Amino acid sequence: MDALKQISQSCMKSELPEFEVGDTVKVMVKIKEGNRERLQAFEGTVIAKKNGGIAETFTVRRLSHGCGVERVFPMHSPNVAEVTVTRRGKVRRSKLYYLRDRVGKAAKVKSQIR
Numbered sequence: 001m002d003a004l005k006q007i008s009q010s011c012m013k014s015e016l017p018e019f020e021v022g023d024t025v026k027v028m029v030k031i032k033e034g035n036r037e038r039l040q041a042f043e044g045t046v047i048a049k050k051n052g053g054i055a056e057t058f059t060v061r062r063l064s065h066g067c068g069v070e071r072v073f074p075m076h077s078p079n080v081a082e083v084t085v086t087r088r089g090k091v092r093r094s095k096l097y098y099l100r101d102r103v104g105k106a107a108k109v110k111s112q113i114r
Contacts, residue, residue: 022089047096
């Protein structure tokens with residue numbers, strides 16, 4: 001059991017980005033095409049965060065051509081190159097699943113003044 005903990009500790013990232021649920025983030029994802037590697041941006045609102053050590057994840061939702069797209073990113077994955085916060089959001093929930101049912105301006109999160 002101790003060996004398993006040491007392996008998971010060595011795989012975890014030391015520097016984690018500071019963001020909360022409701023923030024608009026830009027996630028740079030490594031995409032492998034053949035023998036080449038490139039970065040692709042995925043920008044949207046964080047609707048959920050799940051803690052759990054090495055299995056920590058966050059869910060990002062955005063609208064693409066009028067259709068909602070959600071992606072779940074593992075926090076400690078080597079494929080997640082960087083996460084930058086573009087806008088802080090003001091919310092009172094830890095999970096924003098209610099945004100799935102909303103369309104247009106109703107699906108926006110209020111901006112927080114910091």
